[in-house]
Amino acid sequence: MGLNEYIDIFLAVFTGFFSLIVVFGRNPVVCALSLLMSFIGFAGIFFQLGSVFLTTIQVLVYAGAIAILFIFVLMLINTSHYKYSQTKKSINPVLGTIFTFILLGGFTLVINNNIDYLNVDRLPTTSMKVLFVDLFNKYLLPFELATVLILVAIVASVVISNKRGEK
Amino acid sequence: MQGELIEILLKTAVVLGVPLGVIPLIVHVERRGAAFIQKRVGPNRVGLFGIFQPLADVVKFLFKEEVVPAHVLKPLYILAPILTLVMAILPFAGIPICEPFMLGARKVYPEIFRSDLGVFYVFATTALGSYGILIAGWASNNKYTLLGSIRACAQMISYELSLSITLVALFFLYGTVDLHEIVRQQNASFFGFLPTWGVFYQPVGCLLFLVAIFAESNRLPFDLAEGESELVAGYHLEYSSMKFALFFMAEYLHMIVLSALFVLLFFGGYNLLPGFGLIVDMIPQSLPLFQFLSLFFKVALMIWFFVWVRWSIPRFRYDQLMNLGWKRLLPLGIANLMVTVLYVYWKG
Amino acid sequence: MSLLPFLVLVIIGLTLGVLLLSISQILGEKQKNPRPHDIYESGMDPVGNALKRYDIKYFLTGILFLLFDVEIVFLFPWALTYKDSANKELMIAEFLFFMAILLVGYLYVLFSKSLKWDD
Amino acid sequence: MMEIYYYLAIFLFCLGLLGTLIKKDLISILLCVELMLSSVNLLFALFSKAIGVPDGQLQVFFVIIVAAAEAAIGLSLIITLFKKVKSGYSEDVLILSE
Numbered sequence: 001m002g003l004n005e006y007i008d009i010f011l012a013v014f015t016g017f018f019s020l021i022v023v024f025g026r027n028p029v030v031c032a033l034s035l036l037m038s039f040i041g042f043a044g045i046f047f048q049l050g051s052v053f054l055t056t057i058q059v060l061v062y063a064g065a066i067a068i069l070f071i072f073v074l075m076l077i078n079t080s081h082y083k084y085s086q087t088k089k090s091i092n093p094v095l096g097t098i099f100t101f102i103l104l105g106g107f108t109l110v111i112n113n114n115i116d117y118l119n120v121d122r123l124p125t126t127s128m129k130v131l132f133v134d135l136f137n138k139y140l141l142p143f144e145l146a147t148v149l150i151l152v153a154i155v156a157s158v159v160i161s162n163k164r165g166e167k
Numbered sequence: 168m169q170g171e172l173i174e175i176l177l178k179t180a181v182v183l184g185v186p187l188g189v190i191p192l193i194v195h196v197e198r199r200g201a202a203f204i205q206k207r208v209g210p211n212r213v214g215l216f217g218i219f220q221p222l223a224d225v226v227k228f229l230f231k232e233e234v235v236p237a238h239v240l241k242p243l244y245i246l247a248p249i250l251t252l253v254m255a256i257l258p259f260a261g262i263p264i265c266e267p268f269m270l271g272a273r274k275v276y277p278e279i280f281r282s283d284l285g286v287f288y289v290f291a292t293t294a295l296g297s298y299g300i301l302i303a304g305w306a307s308n309n310k311y312t313l314l315g316s317i318r319a320c321a322q323m324i325s326y327e328l329s330l331s332i333t334l335v336a337l338f339f340l341y342g343t344v345d346l347h348e349i350v351r352q353q354n355a356s357f358f359g360f361l362p363t364w365g366v367f368y369q370p371v372g373c374l375l376f377l378v379a380i381f382a383e384s385n386r387l388p389f390d391l392a393e394g395e396s397e398l399v400a401g402y403h404l405e406y407s408s409m410k411f412a413l414f415f416m417a418e419y420l421h422m423i424v425l426s427a428l429f430v431l432l433f434f435g436g437y438n439l440l441p442g443f444g445l446i447v448d449m450i451p452q453s454l455p456l457f458q459f460l461s462l463f464f465k466v467a468l469m470i471w472f473f474v475w476v477r478w479s480i481p482r483f484r485y486d487q488l489m490n491l492g493w494k495r496l497l498p499l500g501i502a503n504l505m506v507t508v509l510y511v512y513w514k515g
Numbered sequence: 516m517s518l519l520p521f522l523v524l525v526i527i528g529l530t531l532g533v534l535l536l537s538i539s540q541i542l543g544e545k546q547k548n549p550r551p552h553d554i555y556e557s558g559m560d561p562v563g564n565a566l567k568r569y570d571i572k573y574f575l576t577g578i579l580f581l582l583f584d585v586e587i588v589f590l591f592p593w594a595l596t597y598k599d600s601a602n603k604e605l606m607i608a609e610f611l612f613f614m615a616i617l618l619v620g621y622l623y624v625l626f627s628k629s630l631k632w633d634d
Numbered sequence: 635m636m637e638i639y640y641y642l643a644i645f646l647f648c649l650g651l652l653g654t655l656i657k658k659d660l661i662s663i664l665l666c667v668e669l670m671l672s673s674v675n676l677l678f679a680l681f682s683k684a685i686g687v688p689d690g691q692l693q694v695f696f697v698i699i700v701a702a703a704e705a706a707i708g709l710s711l712i713i714t715l716f717k718k719v720k721s722g723y724s725e726d727v728l729i730l731s732e
Binding site for chain 4: 008009012015016019020022023028031032035038039042045046049050051053054057058061062065066069070073074076077093095096097099100101103104107108111115117118119120121122123126130131134135138139142146149150152153156157160161
């Protein structure tokens, strides 16, 4: 149990703890902030797995842009009346939890059966260059389609945000 | 494990200790600089030339009563200054102060957190800087702080775009992310006397980066978040004594890191200044020290430039500031990238 | 390439912050009868609830920042692999196609006049 | 050595699913969907390491892009919805006719 395992365990507990707060938190802003901390935890895990470029994207896009957007929205929406939102009965708490536990059991079974195959590290550290060469040779079309997707997202969000009526 | 820990603590003492020690000096330079520009004297009572005035301020901050207003969300209110300080300290881990030197048989890298991330690490941690401000504005539960923190954050993220576009152009030219490699490529010289600094390859990119640095660190003429005239004091309105001092410290640390990154990318980082080359030839062991001194000197010049601009340019209105960010700098960044790429492709 | 230095630095930052705050808490003298502190509204009494809504342009800035940030994150890998890429013509073709789409999105945002802050 | 991350990824995915089911206000549901997407990213990275092919990490790159677009449009919908319906609870939104 060298230093690396301790860091692995610490990152796993860190991310798990903050994800629990995201799901069971009361105040939505506290949930958004703990989601940010779990994104940073994910970035640490990607770094431990040796993929450096994923750490950068995770911090720049997830922790640096999406989480800010959530906190902006929660600040913009007057959340003072959210306090009593918890009293309203949620749609399907019991059914949901039972289904999730069944799913969790199924997944753990799958992982347990072939943990020895999965646990071997066949790709120590992928340098950025190897990853990118693939990105521009094998995955050229998805790369260009992703830009079209972002263009659609830009147009859609601008149109949705300021409806003509409000102009 | 112990050896590694000692090495990390030693590096942190140098790379982090020097900026933390220099902050009172920068505060003093700012006050004397402002006085010099406005033809008045500035603080000169405490100690020689008022050099101990900032220390007196620190003591004042320590002894002031820690007032926690009743209406704030207490846990987040206390967390905000600490989180801002941590986010301001993190980028220092990626800043190299000198060349990797040989210690006995081992090659020692000067930066605290050595990884393949390089510039990405410094850029990503500065991108996280706006969370402390958001939490502070939200936790203070006050209309003006909330508005101030949202405006500060909107300004910081708009200028982060032009910062990253200039970074793309730089990576295109340097082809690598490792800061040591970038500084090594800036060591050669055009026609004998002019060093091949990034600024000569990317003059427009350098200007863009400079403007984005001013906006990222909320310095005048972009400090609308703390605009005394409209917003009383912006996001750190409900904070007093040491909590306010932490925000103050974080802002200066943020400024130092960004100017260090600026110097490393555009002005040849820790390459020796002309004079130092002779001394290093005599004492070869002193190369890291003099490289650190030349980096320190260049960052000090940048800090003086911050102070100089602060007291000579009026503050932007908020719509001018955002229009500049979105409608002037971003197209300039895109055009700069296009020209660089097409020029290199056409030439090479 | 372990994460230890980063964690050590985070711990140092946290201890520095907490240390300074606790020293100030200890040294700073306590007010005998702390008056209830109102919201600081430069002297006037606080008006209305603090968390009233703000209009949409801050939110739109956040969205456009996210989407353009993703576009620029595309460019980082492209810029890093150009130097030692096999055929440069393909890379330049990709770049021009990408920039065309980026410019279409950006010009649309400009001409839709949704980014106006002169309120 | 890596099995703790496998169990973490599954746990977080089910946690996100649970959150999506039991949370009441729209933004928290979006938060939990983002959590599920992140845990899928983690699994992609783990499998790419286990199989030894770097393509898995490229999938994470594309999943992050889709998650960014989804978060952007989802939040603009919520903002517009919130202005119209004046509350963020998922039940009130069901009656979209008025």
